[in-house]
Amino acid sequence: MLKEKKWLRENYKMAKIPEAQNRLFKNVFVCKRCQLKIKANPVKILEGKVKCRKCKKNSFRPLKKK
Numbered sequence: 001m002l003k004e005k006k007w008l009r010e011n012y013k014m015a016k017i018p019e020a021q022n023r024l025f026k027n028v029f030v031c032k033r034c035q036l037k038i039k040a041n042p043v044k045i046l047e048g049k050v051k052c053r054k055c056k057k058n059s060f061r062p063l064k065k066k
C-alpha cells in the first residue's frame with residue numbers, strides 16, 4: 001500500500017497533475033473499501049490526508065469514466 005502511494009506521488013510530481021486529468025476525474029475518488037465516493041484534492045488524497053467518512057480508511061482510487 002505504501003509503495004503504491006509513493007509511486008502515485010512520484011507520478012503526480014512528474015506529470016504535475018495536468019489540468020486535463022483533473023477535469024477527467026473531476027477530483028472525485030472512490031474508497032477502496034466501501035466504494036464511497038468523495039470529492040477531494042488529489043494531492044491531499046495522495047498525502048493520505050483525506051479519510052473516508054464511512055470506514056475511516058484513507059485508501060482511495062480515482063473515479064474512472066466508463
Ligand SMILES: [Zn+2]
Nearest residue numbers: 031034052055
Ligand atoms: Zn470507505
